[in-house]
Amino acid sequence: PATLGAAAAAKGRTFGAGVTAAKLADSAYVGILDREFSSVTPENEMKLDATEPQRGQFSFGPADRVVQHAQARGMKVRGHSLLWHSGQPGWLQSLTGPVLREAMLNHVTQVAAHFRGQVVSWDVVDEAFADTGGRRRDSNFQRTGDDWIEAAFRAARAADPGAKLCYNDYNVEDWASQKTQAVYAMVRDFKQRGVPIDCVGLQSHFGFGIPYPASYRTTLSSFAALGVDVEISQLDVVGSGAEQAGTYRRVVEDCLAVARCTGITVWGVRDTDSWRSSGTPLLFDGAGNPKAAYDAVLAALTSR
Numbered sequence: 001p002a003t004l005g006a007a008a009a010a011k012g013r014t015f016g017a018g019v020t021a022a023k024l025a026d027s028a029y030v031g032i033l034d035r036e037f038s039s040v041t042p043e044n045e046m047k048l049d050a051t052e053p054q055r056g057q058f059s060f061g062p063a064d065r066v067v068q069h070a071q072a073r074g075m076k077v078r079g080h081s082l083l084w085h086s087g088q089p090g091w092l093q094s095l096t097g098p099v100l101r102e103a104m105l106n107h108v109t110q111v112a113a114h115f116r117g118q119v120v121s122w123d124v125v126d127e128a129f130a131d132t133g134g135r136r137r138d139s140n141f142q143r144t145g146d147d148w149i150e151a152a153f154r155a156a157r158a159a160d161p162g163a164k165l166c167y168n169d170y171n172v173e174d175w176a177s178q179k180t181q182a183v184y185a186m187v188r189d190f191k192q193r194g195v196p197i198d199c200v201g202l203q204s205h206f207g208f209g210i211p212y213p214a215s216y217r218t219t220l221s222s223f224a225a226l227g228v229d230v231e232i233s234q235l236d237v238v239g240s241g242a243e244q245a246g247t248y249r250r251v252v253e254d255c256l257a258v259a260r261c262t263g264i265t266v267w268g269v270r271d272t273d274s275w276r277s278s279g280t281p282l283l284f285d286g287a288g289n290p291k292a293a294y295d296a297v298l299a300a301l302t303s304r
């Protein structure tokens, strides 16, 4: 197979990209997206500030455009994200207690219902754990009670019973880290108590602070052994040349080694599309040419 999407499909996986609705007007960008990728994740268009800018007033235009683009081309859509501590609109930041809880769950219900049947998997909750100490991150959502995460998953399941429901986070790639262990314990608890969770997303932004860990495959297989799928949800690798290509290759090999690693999403198309303010973290250069990292990914996907 000559493309990432086709090669991944031959291995029963999806290969996706984080996309921005505004760039769907850029023909070079769209040309690569449509040729190479079998899944899309809107980078920002489904977030709370975009979809509910005023309380109870929903706005789906840009997100719908991404979904329509994907559906017209047979690409899957990952929903990102229903609840996140960051990027909250002012109206939400001003609420507390039961009123906040109600608004939070209403948001989950309304957005999941709008996209019912169109989103393969949702990041229901993103980044709810603190970077250190194995604790929950302090946030307005967390201050409504420890059970806010499971309440969100139950609301999402009710609104779109066909979507896979994921917990998503960064810095959960190294099996030895306290943060990974804390997320693992939550997922195990959810599975034991019947809280509806189907998948875990490992963002996998590998760079200065977070190197690719040797234990990555162990992390993937350990989550999978709990009975959830694992998705590499926002992959990028700071660096260049052979070293960067080697990391990308290992990530793909690790995913292919774990049956329940169902897909890989890179967080952007070309280096110039990346959220990172500098560097060359993606698979295509600014001119749209495939890099050594691309060749390494394709080779890993097609090996054996």
Ligand code: G3I
Binding pocket: 043, 044, 087, 126, 170, 203, 234, 275
């Ligand atoms: O759309 C406006 C544009 O009109 C304006 O001219 C421009 C000026 O700065 O800003 C544009 O909005 C920016 C948006 O990206 C689109 O480019 C926002 O300021 C900027 O904050 C936003 O950054 C996004 C970031 O999340 C914060 O929401 C990145 O694109 C997105 O890649 C990044 O994604 C996150 C995941 O959701 C969670 N995991 C980490 C990941 C990387 O930070």
